[in-house]
Amino acid sequence: MIVSKKKPIEDLSQLLKRYNSFFLIGCSECASLCSTGNEEAILNLKGWLEKEGKKVTGWFIAKTGCQILGTKREVSKYKDLIDESECILTLSCGSGTQTIVELFEDKPVIPTNDTLFIGNMRRFKEFEEKCRACGECFLAITGVCVVTLCPKSMLNGPCGGYKNGKCEVNPQRKCVWITAFSILESRGVVDSFYESLLGPKDWSKASSPRNYKAMEKGS
Ligand code: SF4
Ligand code: SF4
Known part of the structure; x- marks a missing residue:
């Protein structure tokens, strides 16, 4: 699996300070296992953004964020909510983020995670680089x-x-x-x-x- 971790909140804050409305996209594969792209991660980020006075126009969790055609199909249902946002935040690995960049070339896309390595889960939420x-x-x-x-x-x-x-x-x-x-x-x-x-x-x-x-x- 691809192991990712959440960016430090100060770094994220800096990256998104010029935007006021966001659409959030998670991933149900590796990022969910790392707790960086699952529903809990999305709702935590949503809550934090709203506390900061930002607007979240919507969110969804891609089945497999690095699968370009499947994600394109899934995300098409959210077109209006994405259009309403100034910026998309991705909660996935770098590959998943680049799917979204490819699908929305004219929209700022900000990854909320740092992608670390290919690894195995030794214990719950503990990962080791293996390959x-x-x-x-x-x-x-x-x-x-x-x-x-x-x-x-x-x-x-x-x-x-x-x-x-x-x-x-x-x-x-x-x-x-x-x-x-x-x-x-x-x-x-x-x-x-x-x-x-x-x-x-x-x-x-x-x-x-x-x-x-x-x-x-x-x-
Ligand atoms: S071969 Fe040398 S560098 Fe590699 S694991 Fe063994 S001691 Fe470390
Ligand atoms: S030898 Fe190469 S492909 Fe095989 S596990 Fe190591 S890094 Fe991965």
């Missing part, structure tokens, strides 16, 4: 993502700096290669790892902006 979308997944070989969880993205084993199993960059954390080797050991495949040592990584597969068209069914 940097590097374009060439090594998990079959390493078990855990050394590209993401090693601050140096070491591909061939630990760097020389790890000490007592801890990462030299962040001694609070275990060196991810210790975890990787314990997974390889428990699978009994350490030898085959040495045979298929990784790297150098082809970072051109991770260079932005990227496009991708999914294969036809069955291919």
Whole structure:
């Protein structure tokens, strides 16, 4: 999932100070799981805006904010309320916000969230970065993502700096290669790892902006 957090209220206040009326758009996918795009987040923002003397012309929660055609269809029902507003506030990740920018080119669109990373939810509302979308997944070989969880993205084993199993960059954390080797050991495949040592990584597969068209069914 894409992890997002609410912008600090002072920053948001600064961004929207020149506008007086707003339409709010949330997202029922990742942003709802992060509590940054669900109904509660929308109603809290609405309440705060109204307390600040601003007008909220309406709001809705997109089913999947990054799905451009679906969101276009959903949002068309709110055209009059959006026209009535000076500005749209998005409660989604950056992709969801850019859907709205694309659909309303002549209207100011302000994201109320900062988008952080691709992550997993460990406990309720606690997220960990797990994948940097590097374009060439090594998990079959390493078990855990050394590209993401090693601050140096070491591909061939630990760097020389790890000490007592801890990462030299962040001694609070275990060196991810210790975890990787314990997974390889428990699978009994350490030898085959040495045979298929990784790297150098082809970072051109991770260079932005990227496009991708999914294969036809069955291919
Ligand atoms: S190897 Fe690349 S694609 Fe696979 S989890 Fe790590 S960053 Fe993501
Ligand atoms: S100690 Fe381990 S996790 Fe930390 S930078 Fe070196 S290889 Fe990466």
